[in-house]
Amino acid sequence: MTYGKVGQHKARSMQGNKHSAKPCGVGRTFLNRRAALLGVAVTPLVASTLAGAKAYAAAPAIKALPQTTGVNGDQGYAPAGSFEVVAEFYGPGPSGVVVSENGRIFVGFPRHAINHKGATLGELVNGRVVPWPSAALSMPSNAAPADRFMSIHGMTLDTQGRLWAIDDGKLAGQPFAPGAAKILCLDVATGKIVYSIVLKSPALLPDSHMNDLRVDLTHGSKGTVYVSDSSFGHSPALVVVDVATGQQRRVLATHPSIQAEEGFMVVVEGVPLVYHAQQKPHFVVGGVDGVTLSPNSDRLYYAALTSRKLYSLPTALLANFNVSDAELAAAVQYEGEKGTADGLATDKQGRIYTTNFEHDCILRRNTDGTFELMVHDPRILSPDGIFCTPTHVYCTLGQWNRLASFNNGQDKRHPPYHLISFPIEPVAAYNAEGGVNG
Template identity: 40%
Template sequence: MRTALSLGLLTGALALGQGVPAALADSSSASDALPGEQRIGQLEAAFRFTEQMPTGVTVTRDNRRFVSYPRWGDGNAYTVAELKDGRAVPYPDRDFNRPNAKAPAESLISVQSVVAPGDGHLWLLDTGTLPDAGYQASGQLDHGPKLVAIDLDTNRVDRTIVLPDDAALDSTYLNDVRFDFSHGEAGVAYITDSSFTGPGAIIVVDLASGEAWRRLDGHPSTQAEPDFVPVVEGQYMTVTGDNGEQQINRVPADGIALSPDGSTLYYSALSGRHLYSVPTRLLRDRDASAREVEEAVVDHGQKGASDGLAMDNQGRLYATDYEHNAIHRLDTRTGQWQTIAHDPRLLWPDTLSIGPDGGVFVTANQLERQAQYHDGEDQRQRPFVLYRIKADAQPIDARQ
């Protein structure tokens, strides 16, 4: 209130033509000494993207780094890359990155997320969505939404799981995925459905059979919060609708994380600030009723507006906060939050990955500066950045 009052008095003085004390006069030579936001944590630029805009990132146990670039209208030459020797190299090769609309299961269409859970594979979550039109694309290909497992030793596709139509709906947008190899014959995958036009949900995939089913379909915890209005870089993040009025893009379930023992799944909507969790035993149980699952959901309160979530082997949850250029950490045993990074350079912190060297990696891709949020003017500035933050963290071994 003091700052607002002082600024108001100063503005009034200027309007009346009154003199301003020299101590308050703006001076370029003294501008560096003026107060500013306090930074928290140390950001290291681990990679600079001078071309394509990344979303997903994952770091393997032997420190290999992979990123994904969904086809959102930038004319991507490839949708998955390995970061090697200062370059982004199409992975597993350039040919597999060329979308084949006639045989979508045999190529990469548009990969939203990449995850190396420690089972010797890089898993790719392919939305199966073309053309380059983002979440609202009308071109989801038949049998396009899928999981692809690439053997990290041979760099060859080991397995492709095409999601059935009753799990990946026409409206579905596959966003992020977590794996648990301690349950089931070959393990289980949990995927968030971040559809703009249909219900948000958690999709459960049995990796042995390829069967998949939806849980919490349309439940409030997997939907966008109805009154949520994002404010990023000091501006309301809106789009101009067909009627010329400003509207909010409301995106449901997005961020996802799994506890070290695989018993609890954490998740949150992109358009919202609450964190939720649910026991995975109920998600896996085909006989559990929708009501049983819904009654087991826990609302952990507000955490900030997040895109990405991650969990370390100590059971600490990491959440990006795109409204405040920050990353927070929750000790799930005590319920205490801590901010491990806050920096103006964290322009839309998107996906998180925990590396073997104790660092937390995060993509900062300036999503809020895309043309749709600025009346058609693309305000993004290259490079996009992959940052590393010291956090004394270690990844979960999904095979345990």
């Protein structure tokens, strides 16, 4: 069984595209450079409609412009960096993303904003979103909430290559059902569920929004999971779960590092927006959201969605259920500002990649605290789930700020939604007269 269509794209630089504010045309046929990048073959998607094919044929040629964003360029309006559109999505918007060691791509399509009828977890295969690990688990059904996937949001791989996902358990317009919110661990090769840990009160609240997760296999006999509950209300917290026992607890629920900041102001698509807790939000807001581990899992980095600040904690304390909230609070380390980040991800060198929904970009925080602009483009709208392979960074673009709930009931999203990737290290520049870099 398959669900949805995914436009697989040939390799092409997105740097300096003068049409960068416009999404790609419907039904375009592209070849994916998956074989070169990931070592696996991907069949191109055939144009689905004659109209789409004609639209593609009639599209104006894309003319590359010199990069101007930067120290000596303009004020940040021009595209910068090179990225590839890996896939286009119609229907549900994408959120979490994971790329396995052998190049398989998995994407989550949560149902908390729109209770869609498609797969909530899928693998990208030959231009299709295939429900994974099965249609019975990923598609809507009458099975008990504990026995199926309700709303897959954040995703990650552990150091053993297993896929972990947070099922936030929320269907738009419906209250939580018992067993709906859970932590899932799946074997990538077989699709077998290794662990399914149902989240319960008091770790789970009626307004919880279990958003993202990271898995630490250095603490606990079978590992420890750290979940960010950004909250659909005003009750965010970090949730710590011991895999072996299923023991779970909320921590730092009242700590400032976890909370959305009152009066926080952001400019999204040119519109200045201010967060006030007692007012209906007009943009995506929440408490602790992005989480990521250091390469050796000794620190957890985290940030609230409605904040510009980055914090960290030693996992030796965080994973210890005997450590009090006061002791954890005393160990919180302020790491400086990181911009308006949603998702966070760490590469093997310990550099942290932060999505930025205010400037339509993705930044990299180096280990010395300095930042680099990796990619910037008007199409990088609501960058959300982010994942690092040894060579590339992948990120989903869900257009979440355009949801009807933030725009007086008007859905302003314009499919397709995108999955993009860009190289961690700069692409070598060649010159026939002088070799690499002249």
